[in-house]
Amino acid sequence: MASQLPSNILIFGATGNIGKYITGAIISAEPNVGRHVSIFTSPATASSPDKQAILSSWKSRGLSVITGDLSNADDIRNAYNGIDTVISCLGRNALASQIELLKLAEESGVQWFFPSEYGTDIEYDASSKDEKPHQNKLRVREYIRENLKKVKCTYVVTGPYIDMYLTLAPVAKEAGGYDVKSKKAVVIGSGDDRVGFTTMPDVGKLVVAALRHPEVSIDKALKVQSFVTTPNDIVAEFEKQTGSKWTVEHTPIQKLREIENEKWNANDPIATLYTLKRIWAEGGTLYDKTDNEILGLRPEDMEPLSAAVERAIGGKGY
Ligand SMILES: NC(=O)c1ccc[n+]([C@@H]2O[C@H](COP(=O)([O-])OP(=O)(O)OC[C@H]3O[C@@H](n4cnc5c(N)ncnc54)[C@H](OP(=O)(O)O)[C@@H]3O)[C@@H](O)[C@H]2O)c1
Structure with a gap:
């Protein structure tokens, strides 16, 4: 897989806060990333009136929606059928469930997994291991280090969303x-x-860049950002x-x-x-050098602060 591009992509948490941007960027990417994109979601989300517009627009562009229960192993095994790359955008309350998702991935044809991170660097320095909000993500990384033999992982560490x-x-x-x-x-x-920030649209852009560059992304916690x-x-x-x-x-x-x-x-x-x-x-988002460049992204490819401020003033921000 290390030199192979993704082909069949499955996304968890696709309609969530950041999942929307990541999924949108993946299905809009030109040239395509992957041949086919599916999302796994709960029946409640699939039938939620609030989510119909986004789901219909994605489906009209070829995305498949698989519904199931995140905690049902058979539902996950079925969803993994034919999948080589998994992107998890699950929310904080569902982070621990990724351990079972990773275990099932190892038993299936999945080769590349992006655990839900897209935030603060949980291994920034010696004090990081004691920070309470980091504990579930740290446990997921520990499980990966100690148990996975076949599935390769990439963490996309973006810092705060501006x-x-x-x-x-x-x-x-x-x-x-x-x-x-x-x-x-x-x-x-x-x-x-x-403080180093990433805009929410740029998170999608950065995940797409990581998918296009397995040679530098696999087995790595990518430290990326839009600006400081x-x-x-x-x-x-x-x-x-x-x-x-x-x-x-x-x-x-x-x-x-x-x-x-x-x-x-x-x-x-x-x-x-x-x-x-x-x-x-306290500086936990600052680096001498980010990984933007190895993903082929130049400073001018990223959104500036002015764009995020303009959205906020226009009521189009988060
Ligand atoms: N850098 C930052 O500033 C920042 C800010 C916010 C979040 N984050 C990070 O981004 C990642 C995603 O967070 P988010 O805020 O985008 O997530 P979210 O919107 O809260 O949730 C994303 C999806 O996860 C699933 N989900 C959530 N809670 C669940 C539960 N208890 N059981 C089962 N499924 C559940 C749902 O999927 P379905 O509806 O499809 O079932 C939901 O749509 C996390 O790792 C978080 O730490 C970073």
Whole structure:
């Protein structure tokens, strides 16, 4: 497989937040990546009124929809029939189920598997192994290292999605963000610390690039991103594009840590967001060199900050 391009691709979590972009990029890629693309989804999603437009548009372009239960081994074995490449875009709550999916992949004809990552580098430095949000992804990597002989894996590590970063969650204002309506930003610390971001459309582009380059992608955690910027430079871009001054509040990093601990102690799922924001603010997305270039992607191939800010202002962001 290492030198062979994907042929029959199966995607899990295709209609999710990032799955939509990854699936869209795969089926729109020119020249084609793979001969055929299928998605595996739950009957609830396949019949959901909210998902009909996207599913119909994909089906009209040749994509097949397989419905089944993610936890039913026979459903997965049937879905794997004839598949050589699997892309998992499963959400955080379904990450652990990938261990069974990988085990069944090893017993089938699947040769290449992309576990659901598309985010923070879970093996960035010595402290990464203790971060609570990383535990399920770390377990998946450990299972792969210790058990898989035949199936090869690729992790696409993108850092935070700028499109989501540009929002301000009302339930987690101190975690930082941007509110276009009130022209208000909340930044962590001074706001001058650099963060590496990927736009959601670029995540799709990067996965397609990885699929086109098995020779550099297989057995690798690819560190990729669209651009590096600072929270204050993002404010400046919003001010430029809206033609008005924004209000900026600061959350000191110590305060962020305190809220993070409170949220974990209270078993509040929002704790994950606080931890990730801290990791990003503390430099956990920065590299001397990314893997963009080995995938054939130049800086001008990636979306700039201005494009994401424009989408956010136009209400077309995340
Ligand atoms: N870098 C970032 O800023 C960032 C932000 C968000 C997410 N991520 C990462 O991106 C990956 C995908 O996350 P996402 O937010 O796109 O996922 P999501 O939209 O929450 O879920 C994707 C799909 O996973 C399946 N799924 C979710 N929960 C499930 C459950 N409990 N049981 C069975 N299936 C379930 C569903 O598939 P069906 O509907 O087809 O059944 C769902 O559509 C994750 O690894 C996440 O950590 C990164």
